[in-house]
Amino acid sequence: MSLALNEDQELLQNSAKNFVAQNAPLGLLRQLRDTSNERGFDEKVWTQMVELGWTGIAIEDSFGGFDFGYVGLGVVLEETGRNLVSSPLIPSVLLGATAISYFGSDVQKKRLLPEVVKGQLLLALAGDELPIHSPNHIQTSATKVVGGYRLNGNKTFVLDGHVADKLVVVAKVDNGGVRSQGLSLFVVDKKAPGLDVQRTSMVDCRNCANLTLTDVHVEEENRLGSDIAANDSTSRFARVLDIGRIGVASEMLGSMQAAFDLTLEYLKQREQFGVLIGSFQGLQHRAAAMYSEIELCRSAVRGALFELDNPESSNDSVARIASMTKAKVSDVAKLVSNEAVQMHGGIGMTDEYDVGFYIKRARVAQQFLGDAAFHRDRYATLNSF
Amino acid sequence: MQLSAFRTEVRSWLETNCPKSMRLPAVQDEVVWGGRNFQFKNPDSKIWLERMADKGWTCPTWPEEFGGGGLSKEESIVLSQELSRINARPALTSFGISMLGPVLLESASYEQKLEHIPKIVRGEIRWCQGYSEPGSGSDLASLATRALVDGDDYLINGSKVWTSYADKADWIFCLVRTDVEGPKHAGISFILFDMETSGVSTKPIQLISGSSPFCETFFDDVRVPAKNLVGGVNNGWAIAKRLLQHERTMISGFGLADSLNSDPDHASIMDKVEDAAMHYRGDSGRLSDPVLRDEIAQFKIDSEAFALTSQRSLEESKKGQGPTATSSMLKNYGCELNKRRYELLLQALGSCALGWEGSGFKSEELTVTREWLRSKANSIEGGTSEVQLNVIAKRVLGLPDILNMRKSRD
Structure with a gap:
């Protein structure tokens, strides 16, 4: 397996780089925050991203996408990560559409995915129920009733849950008092009676929601994967999360590189004791160590994206490399964002300066879909120790 | 074709x-x-x-x-x-x-x-490397082994240290000082000569691990034909640095040792740290020490990411030409990984990794002890980790050199 991008992938990366540099500066995020924007992302930039086809990169062409693969989506996310672009790309495309691709029937996919690609349908994935990522802890229940299901439960840390048109809710089916061991996904309309969506403003200036589902009725046709066996549903959901983890790691890679570049620039212009502070060995060695760690992250992310597109990959091989990558990238994101603030000194603590946005986003992304400790534990289990 | x-x-x-x-x-x-x-x-x-x-x-x-x-x-x-x-x-x-x-x-x-x-x-001549000297380690360019012109020859006097396998080598590629006037980097030449030449002698150095892979090498009026000088008089430093990049690429391979077999007939329990750790604790399926388990996972994750980085660097260097400055990064990281591996093996084996010789220990356990000690040299030979970080800071990241800054200020 080669880790080099092919020509088309390189073209996509360059066009994403240019687009982000010209149209989506970090100032946009600051503006969204300062104006308490209701949507939490810039509509104009999002429309342009849809026009560029980014929403359909990893979706099969029979469902309105371009079948370009996850490497393509990954390089785009890396570029949006540089300027901390807030958009539905992660919640709706990386997570929502992927969940539908892995769980939905052809009919359901034909109904939903083309709308996501066109940007006319925003999705959000509602999995976590605890403040700590625990995909095995799903207590939301779907009780079988005439013509459909009745959903009850609570969801938290639902990325962009406040703007999603439809929420993809993970639940366990309750059939006459017998709780299924497997997972089912339900597509719930945002206006469904009994669904309470509470927006939560997060430290990274992006938006999440807490959901409360009280006797929410969902039609049979909106249950995804009713024909999937219990075992299979767990591993499919793990695959959906793994794709999410690798995509988020790609975005984190772009962000840490940008935070590092910003820091390096500062070391080359700030003078103290009559010399540039970048000439001090105490800072040089830390910068060199960070550079090395970021290069390792780049390789891990690249390897993981290629594994997603590898036709011979298995759930296990994807799980191993996803946890390897998310663990590594989370650790380094923490290191780089902390060092970025420290090496900037006082100015790094000011809201006026951009570096603070990177440390805030880093912490949210570290936690999202499992932090380093979660993934090291999973990696060890997957490697039988 | x-x-x-x-x-x-x-x-x-x-x-x-x-x-x-x-x-x-x-x-x-x-x-x-x-x-x-x-x-x-x-x-x-x-x-x-x-x-x-x-x-x-x-x-x-x-x-x-x-x-x-x-x-x-x-x-x-x-x-x-x-x-x-x-x-x-x-x-x-x-x-x-x-x-x-x-x-x-x-x-x-x-x-x-x-x-x-x-x-x-054809493997007919075995080479050794005459670089470090007793007074010139990290500051290699300060080397003092002198080569003076004498007719059509150079007369070489001085000594080298840490010459790997000098006692087994046929020829040496050697850095010598051919000029003492200008800047230290500008007076160095790269020269080749036969180790059987009169005046060359070697003495093995015993290491903390008990083995002696390195020698001290002495030159006492060693006569070398001037035509053996490579790349022109006083041009040796550029060649020396280029060669170090190749050396660092080679040493970084140590970091890939996670899956290397040391035993011919059967895979050893030491091949995988986690297997060794479970074996010596009588665990099966899951390592009972949660802290060690997390440390091993961290080590293995870094090893995998490092292996992918070596692969990516190789692919990228094939597109361009030869090893790049990333060889310093790979050398540094690979060495640190190898050292971590042996520290973890020591933790994995408990007192079984603390034997020195004789009965009471299996040979593979004694090997772990010796190799643990040997691994400490990884981040010293071929340029210390600190020197590698200097190289990355200056050549890859473009950070300013404090020595130059002080000079221009004074």
Whole structure:
């Protein structure tokens, strides 16, 4: 397996780089925050991203996408990560559409995915129920009733849950008092009676929601994967999360590189004791160590994206490399964002300066879909120790 | 030729020519270093070397004119894939191949290439590296071994230290001072000479691990023909640095040792730290010490990411040319990983990794102890980790040099 991008992938990366540099500066995020924007992302930039086809990169062409693969989506996310672009790309495309691709029937996919690609349908994935990522802890229940299901439960840390048109809710089916061991996904309309969506403003200036589902009725046709066996549903959901983890790691890679570049620039212009502070060995060695760690992250992310597109990959091989990558990238994101603030000194603590946005986003992304400790534990289990 | 046709040709040639015993995992004391006095422990090693050398495949991409394989980069990848497909051992391992040859091809005269390259390819001459001196370690450019012109020769006086396998080598590539006037970097030359020349002597250095892979090397009025100087008088520093990049690339390979077999007949329990840790605790399925488990996971994750980085760097350097400044990064990280591996093995084995010799310990346990100590040199040899970080800071990240800044201020 080669880790080099092919020509088309390189073209996509360059066009994403240019687009982000010209149209989506970090100032946009600051503006969204300062104006308490209701949507939490810039509509104009999002429309342009849809026009560029980014929403359909990893979706099969029979469902309105371009079948370009996850490497393509990954390089785009890396570029949006540089300027901390807030958009539905992660919640709706990386997570929502992927969940539908892995769980939905052809009919359901034909109904939903083309709308996501066109940007006319925003999705959000509602999995976590605890403040700590625990995909095995799903207590939301779907009780079988005439013509459909009745959903009850609570969801938290639902990325962009406040703007999603439809929420993809993970639940366990309750059939006459017998709780299924497997997972089912339900597509719930945002206006469904009994669904309470509470927006939560997060430290990274992006938006999440807490959901409360009280006797929410969902039609049979909106249950995804009713024909999937219990075992299979767990591993499919793990695959959906793994794709999410690798995509988020790609975005984190772009962000840490940008935070590092910003820091390096500062070391080359700030003078103290009559010399540039970048000439001090105490800072040089830390910068060199960070550079090395970021290069390792780049390789891990690249390897993981290629594994997603590898036709011979298995759930296990994807799980191993996803946890390897998310663990590594989370650790380094923490290191780089902390060092970025420290090496900037006082100015790094000011809201006026951009570096603070990177440390805030880093912490949210570290936690999202499992932090380093979660993934090291999973990696060890997957490697039988 | 089409790559697929080449692959077919290579595969059938290997099938016929690679002896069966050369397809078993490599054993430390059967590594073929070559040289005038080399003793082959396994007669198949000799046959395998001769056959590979006849094709030039010990140095696949070197020009045919000098005995190399003359393969394109793509063909050499096919060859290495086919070699690893049958688990073939390296036919020849040498500093001539990994360090000296590449810089001779870049910087030596036609006559020098013609004289030395074919002997490297065939493993006829074993080389050693005369770089560090007692007073010049990290500050290598301050080296003082003096070469004075005397007729058509140089007369060399001084001493080197940490010369790997100097007592087994036939020739030395050596940094000598040919000018004491200008800046220290500008008075260094790169010269080659026979270790049997009168006035050369070596003395092995015993390390904390008990082994003696390094020597002190002394030069007392050693007479070397001036034509043995490579790349012009006082131009040695550029060649020296270039060679160090090749050396660092080689040493960074230590970081890939996570899956290396040290035992010929059966995979060893030491191959995987986690297996060793569970074995010595009587655990099965899950390591009972949660802290060690997390540390091992962290180590393995870093090792995997490092292996992917080595691969990516190789692919990227094949697009460009030769090793880049990332060789410092790889060297540094690879060494630190290898050191971590041995620290974890020590934790994994408990008191079984604390023996020195004799009964009461298995030989593979004693090996762990010795190799743990040996691994401490990884981040010192070939430029310390601190020097590598300096190189990354200045050459990759473009950070300013404090020495220059102080000079310009004063």
